[in-house]
Amino acid sequence: MKKFTLIGAGLVGSLLSIYLSRRGHKVTMYERRPDLRTNRISAGRSINLALSDRGWRGLEKVGVDKDIRKVALPMKGRIMHGLDSSLSHQPYGKEGQAIYSVSRGGLNCVLMDLAEKEGVEIHYNERCTQVDMKKSAAHFENFTTGKMIEVTSDHIISTDGAFSAGRLQMQLNTDRFNYSQTYLEHGYKELTIPPNANGDFAMDPDALHIWPRGTFMLIALPNMDKSFTCTLFFPFEGEYSFNSLDTEEKMLAFFNRMFPDAVALMPTLKEDYFANPASSLAIVRCFPWSFEDKLLLIGDAAHAIVPFYGQGMNCGFEDCVVFDQLMEEHGDDWSKIFRHFERLRKPDGDAIADLALANFIEMRDKVGHPEFLLQKKIEARFSEKYPERWIPLYTMVTFSPDIRYSEALKRRTTTGKNHGGSDEYSRH
Ligand SMILES: Cc1cc2nc3c(=O)[nH]c(=O)nc-3n(C[C@H](O)[C@H](O)[C@H](O)COP(=O)(O)OP(=O)(O)OC[C@H]3O[C@@H](n4cnc5c(N)ncnc54)[C@H](O)[C@@H]3O)c2cc1C
Numbered sequence: 001m002k003k004f005t006l007i008g009a010g011l012v013g014s015l016l017s018i019y020l021s022r023r024g025h026k027v028t029m030y031e032r033r034p035d036l037r038t039n040r041i042s043a044g045r046s047i048n049l050a051l052s053d054r055g056w057r058g059l060e061k062v063g064v065d066k067d068i069r070k071v072a073l074p075m076k077g078r079i080m081h082g083l084d085s086s087l088s089h090q091p092y093g094k095e096g097q098a099i100y101s102v103s104r105g106g107l108n109c110v111l112m113d114l115a116e117k118e119g120v121e122i123h124y125n126e127r128c129t130q131v132d133m134k135k136s137a138a139h140f141e142n143f144t145t146g147k148m149i150e151v152t153s154d155h156i157i158s159t160d161g162a163f164s165a166g167r168l169q170m171q172l173n174t175d176r177f178n179y180s181q182t183y184l185e186h187g188y189k190e191l192t193i194p195p196n197a198n199g200d201f202a203m204d205p206d207a208l209h210i211w212p213r214g215t216f217m218l219i220a221l222p223n224m225d226k227s228f229t230c231t232l233f234f235p236f237e238g239e240y241s242f243n244s245l246d247t248e249e250k251m252l253a254f255f256n257r258m259f260p261d262a263v264a265l266m267p268t269l270k271e272d273y274f275a276n277p278a279s280s281l282a283i284v285r286c287f288p289w290s291f292e293d294k295l296l297l298i299g300d301a302a303h304a305i306v307p308f309y310g311q312g313m314n315c316g317f318e319d320c321v322v323f324d325q326l327m328e329e330h331g332d333d334w335s336k337i338f339r340h341f342e343r344l345r346k347p348d349g350d351a352i353a354d355l356a357l358a359n360f361i362e363m364r365d366k367v368g369h370p371e372f373l374l375q376k377k378i379e380a381r382f383s384e385k386y387p388e389r390w391i392p393l394y395t396m397v398t399f400s401p402d403i404r405y406s407e408a409l410k411r412r413t414t415t416g417k418n419h420g421g422s423d424e425y426s427r428h
Pocket of ligand 1 (some may be wrong): 301
C-alpha cells in the first residue's frame with residue numbers, strides 16, 4: 001500500500017482517487033475550492049459537459065456509470081439553427097449512439113461521494129502553493145485559516161487542471177521541460193434558456209443545438225431541470241466581439257440579428273450577458289509529465305485542450321483507465337508506471353488537441369452548409385455498408401474507445417489532411 005497525495009479534486013482527480021483506492025492505496029486529495037456538496041458554488045468552467053464513450057468506459061470500470069446515466073441526457077445529433085431560424089439535423093452516429101449532457105457539478109459530487117466511500121480523504125480550501133519533488137512533499141495554504149502545511153507521501157499526482165501548480169513546479173525546477181500555452185482569440189460566455197411557460201424544454205432536448213455563424217457560434221446543451229445552458233464562443237477583440245458589444249443596445253441588436261430564435265427563448269439574456277464572465281480558452285502542451293516516481297501530471301494538468309470535440313474530460317477519464325492498466329502491468333514499479341503512462345498518452349493528448357481545434361471550424365462554420373450535411377450523409381451510408389473499410393472521424397473519436405485518439409488522427413491524415421504523430425513519445 002502506497003501513500004498518494006492528489007492535488008485537485010476535480011473530475012479527473014476524483015475518478016483517479018477511486019481507481020487508486022480500489023488497488024489498496026491510501027489516497028488524500030487537497031482541493032482549493034470549498035466542498036461543492038455543501039456550498040452553493042460553481043464547479044468551475046462550463047456548467048454542463050458532453051460525456052461520450054471514452055468517459056463512460058472510465059466510469060463503468062469503477063461502477064459509477066449507472067448513477068450517472070440517471071442524470072445524463074442523450075443528445076443523438078446536432079440541430080443547426082439558421083439565420084432565418086430554419087432548422088437542420090445531423091445525427092452524431094448510428095441508431096442508438098448518442099453523446100450525453102451531464103452537469104459538471106453533479107458529476108463531480110457523485111465521484112467525490114464514491115471516493116469517500118472508498119476511503120479517500122478530501123481536504124477543502126487547500127491550495128497547493130509548491131511541490132518539493134525530490135522530497136515528494138506538497139505545500140498547501142488553507143483559504144479560511146491561512147495555515148500552511150507540508151504533506152509528504154510516496155507519490156504526488158497533479159490533477160489540478162489547466163493551470164496546474166504541480167506542472168508549474170516541473171517547469172521551474174526541472175531541466176528541459178517542454179511547455180507551451182496557446183490562447184485562442186475566442187473566449188466563451190454562458191447564457192441560459194429556461195424551461196418554457198409549461199415547465200418543459202423550450203427546444204428539442206435530444207440534441208446539441210448549434211447556431212453556426214462562420215467566425216463564431218452559439219451552442220446549447222440540455223439540463224435535467226429542462227433548461228439549456230448556452231455557450232457563446234466569440235472573439236475577444238474586433239468589430240463583433242466581447243469588447244465591442246459593450247452596451248445593451250449593441251448586444252441586443254447583434255443577438256436579434258444573429259440568433260433571433262434563441263433570443264426569443266432567453267428572458268434573462270441582458271442580465272446573463274453582462275453578469276457572466278467572458279472566459280478564455282487555452283491549449284496546454286508539455287512533456288515530460290512525470291518526475292521520477294514522485295510527481296505525475298494527469299488530465300488537463302498534462303493536456304488542456306479546447307472544448308470543440310467535447311473530449312477534455314473524456315480524455316482525462318481515459319487517462320485513469322490507462323493508468324489503471326499500467327498499475328496492473330507493472331505492479332509496484334512506479335517509475336515504470338509513470339514513464340510508460342506519459343509515453344503512451346502524450347501522442348493521444350496531442351492528437352485530441354489538434355482534432356479539437358480543427359473541430360471548431362467544423363462547428364462554427366461547416367455544419368451550416370447543405371454540402372457538409374450531404375457529405376456527412378454519404379459518409380454515414382458508406383461506413384454503414386463497409387464498416388471494416390472506413391469509419392467517420394467523429395465516430396472514431398467519440399464512439400470508438402478502442403481506437404486511440406492518435407490512431408484516429410492518423411487515419412484521418414491518410415485521407416488527405418496533414419498531421420503527424422508517433423505512437424510512443426520518448427524523453428529528450
Ligand atoms: C467551456 C468548456 C466546455 C467543455 N466541455 C467539455 C465537454 O463537453 N466534454 C468534455 O469531455 N470536456 C469538456 N471540457 C473540458 C473539461 O472541462 C476538462 O477537460 C476537465 O474538466 C478536466 O478535468 P481535470 O480534473 O483534469 O481538471 P479540472 O476539472 O479543471 O479540475 C481541477 C481541480 O483542481 C483544483 N485546483 C486547481 N488548482 C489547484 C491548486 N493549486 N491546489 C488545489 N486544487 C487546485 C480545481 O479547483 C479543480 O477542482 C470543457 C471545457 C470548457 C472550458
